[in-house]
Each structure stands twice: as structure tokens, then as C-alpha cells.
Amino acid sequence: MTTVWISPSATAFSCLCETCMERARQEGLLFSEALMVSSVRGSIAADTDVALARCASGHEITLRRVERPPGLTRPDDRQLQIA
Numbered sequence: 477m478t479t480v481w482i483s484p485s486a487t488a489f490s491c492l493c494e495t496c497m498e499r500a501r502q503e504g505l506l507f508s509e510a511l512m513v514s515s516v517r518g519s520i521a522a523d524t525d526v527a528l529a530r531c532a533s534g535h536e537i538t539l540r541r542v543e544r545p546p547g548l549t550r551p552d553d554r555q556l557q558i559a
């Protein structure tokens with residue numbers, strides 16, 4: 477299963493299905509063709525940390541949001557002030 481890491485603020489993703497890439501390799505497709513058949517795009521809600529997506533062939537892709545850096549989860553107004 478493919479796992480894709482999403483940046484903390486991202487609401488869209490674009491990735492490659494590893495299963496499709498592997499199959500394309502075995503079928504001897506050109507690399508550019510393999511990229512085309514494996515490409516998966518979609519969107520993810522900003523407050524969703526883990527989600528499932530499927531490629532065109534139905535393989536499951538796990539989307540996991542990267543942990544927000546500690547200290548940035550609750551922005552403090554004082555941090556935004558520039559002296």
C-alpha cells in the first residue's frame with residue numbers, strides 16, 4: 477500500500493501509486509507512461525490528518541498529514557507582532 481505524507485497546510489495532493497508503478501515496470505511501459513497511469517490527485521480537508529484515496533485502478537493510498545511542528549499548533553498573537 478502506498479503512503480503519502482501531506483504537509484500541515486496542504487489541502488490538495490498529487491502522488492504516484494506504487495502498485496501501479498510496479499505493474500507498469502513489469503509490463504515494460506516507458507517511464508513517462510508509467511507516471512501517467514500511476515498519477516493520483518485529489519483534495520484533503522485541512523483538518524483531516526489521515527485519509528484514504530484510490531488510484532484509477534482502485535489501489536488504496538493512505539494520506540497522512542505530517543505532524544505540525546510543536547509550538548506552531550496554537551499561534552500566539554505575540555509571535556506575529558514585529559517590533
Ligand SMILES: [Zn+2]
Nearest residue numbers: 493496531535
Ligand atoms: Zn494503483
